[in-house]
Amino acid sequence: MPIYPCRxxxxxxxxxxxxxxxxxxxxxxxVRSFPNTHTLVVARFRxxxxxxxxxxxxxxxxxxxxxxxxxxxxxxSDPPETEGEDS
Numbered sequence: 776m777p778i779y780p781c782r783x784x785x786x787x788x789x790x791x792x793x794x795x796x797x798x799x800x801x802x803x804x805x806v807r808s809f810p811n812t813h814t815l816v817v818a819r820f821r822x823x824x825x826x827x828x829x830x831x832x833x834x835x836x837x838x839x840x841x842x843x844x845x846x847x848x849x850x851x852s853d854p855p856e857t858e859g860e861d862s
Contacts, residue, residue, distance in 0.1 A: 799849050805830055808841040817842065 801819035803826040808814055817833070820826040826844045833842050 798847070802847050802849065804845050804847050805833065806843055806845050808843070819847075 798819060801821050803820040803823050805817045805820075805826055806814050807817050818826070818829055820829070823844065823846075830842055830844055833840070
């Protein structure tokens with residue numbers, strides 16, 4: 776499940792799927808950033824301390840990669856409406 780808005784050819788911002796029950800139980804995510812502004816959720820955890828421990832291990836194993844810890848509250852908002860759009 777993406778964390779950040781994804782651009783889509785047909786809309787300004789692609790819609791997010793609702794988070795699954797498992798994802799809502801594991802809100803702490805380790806996200807890997809790529810140079811082309813793409814992101815990838817590497818792992819999800821229930822506790823931040825578990826995510827921090829895994830982050831340290833990943834940084835030792837892949838020192839060239841960029842990782843960060845984010846809290847996914849699971850409350851994805853609707854994309855902003857554009858003018859001239861018929862409902």
